[in-house]
Amino acid sequence: MKRPYVILSCAMSLDGYLDSAAPRKLAMSNAADFDRVDQLRAESDAIMVGASTVRRDCPRLMVRGDERRLLRLAAGKPVSPIKVTVTASGDLPPDSAFFTEGDVEKIVYCPTPSLDRVRNRIGRVATVVGLGAKVTMADVVEDLAARGVQRLMVEGGGKLHTQFLVDDLADELQLAIAPLFVGESRAPRFVEPGPFPWTASRRATLADTCRIGDVVLMRYALSDRFQADERTSVGELSARS
Numbered sequence: 001m002k003r004p005y006v007i008l009s010c011a012m013s014l015d016g017y018l019d020s021a022a023p024r025k026l027a028m029s030n031a032a033d034f035d036r037v038d039q040l041r042a043e044s045d046a047i048m049v050g051a052s053t054v055r056r057d058c059p060r061l062m063v064r065g066d067e068r069r070l071l072r073l074a075a076g077k078p079v080s081p082i083k084v085t086v087t088a089s090g091d092l093p094p095d096s097a098f099f100t101e102g103d104v105e106k107i108v109y110c111p112t113p114s115l116d117r118v119r120n121r122i123g124r125v126a127t128v129v130g131l132g133a134k135v136t137m138a139d140v141v142e143d144l145a146a147r148g149v150q151r152l153m154v155e156g157g158g159k160l161h162t163q164f165l166v167d168d169l170a171d172e173l174q175l176a177i178a179p180l181f182v183g184e185s186r187a188p189r190f191v192e193p194g195p196f197p198w199t200a201s202r203r204a205t206l207a208d209t210c211r212i213g214d215v216v217l218m219r220y221a222l223s224d225r226f227q228a229d230e231r232t233s234v235g236e237l238s239a240r241s
């Protein structure tokens with residue numbers, strides 16, 4: 001079965017961080033860029049984040065724009081994409097907006113040995129799926145494909161991005177750079193160290209860039225499945241911002 005088209009999306013500081021280490025989450029982007037992300041969500045069948053992002057951000061991960069929601073419904077899709085996360089610890093709060101917001105499916109992947117424990121904790125609010133001794137992103141995308149997901153948006157954090165990139169499972173990266181420094185070594189980075197496929201001898205392809213207010217968006221083609229002209233064009237975004 002063909003794996004979903006995978007887009008990694010995040011906003012990082014000039015020094016490569018996704019957030020600060022302070023108790024309150026740091027907003028990296030601006031309103032126009034959040035609107036771009038909303039469009040990307042509206043075009044996806046599923047949105048995935050890591051368990052730390054669920055714990056830290058309590059993300060709703062719902063399409064916000066009314067017109068976008070209506071267009072999805074008119075196309076016979078759920079109002080917002082399936083929400084997906086992955087955990088080994090099972091430490092996920094069932095009252096997080098990730099689980100409570102929106103009448104859409106929520107899927108939690110975990111190692112099979114942890115299945116009973118994770119089901120006991122959040123089985124009431126999500127479909128919990130055991131995926132072998134250790135969850136790999138290859139198994140996640142295969143399982144999502146079997147559930148009909150053709151387009152997956154991965155919204156971080158860094159541990160999740162790292163696995164998709166190292167395992168060469170991403171087709172596209174949309175990286176927004178915010179005009180600020182974080183400067184804290186304990187803060188989460190865009191990616192962790194790893195054997196990334198893109199190196200000095202295999203450079204990634206920069207497909208597009210645009211300015212969105214005070215943020216710069218860079219769009220990289222990471223596979224030959226990259227959909228250059230489909231859906232949200234970065235050129236259109238610069239015209240809008």
Ligand SMILES: NC(=O)c1ccc[n+]([C@@H]2O[C@H](COP(=O)([O-])OP(=O)(O)OC[C@H]3O[C@@H](n4cnc5c(N)ncnc54)[C@H](OP(=O)(O)O)[C@@H]3O)[C@@H](O)[C@H]2O)c1
Nearest residue numbers: 010011018019050051052053087088089156157158159160
């Ligand atoms: N600026 C942005 O665009 C953006 C976007 C998203 C997130 N963020 C920020 O990024 C930070 C979180 O990033 P992060 O890198 O620390 O964490 P993360 O990627 O959000 O989540 C990591 C956690 O996910 C679970 N996990 C990941 N891979 C797994 C696997 N293969 N098997 C089982 N469980 C797995 C583990 O959860 P357990 O510990 O439960 O086992 C792991 O600790 C937050 O501060 C958030 O605000 C920023």
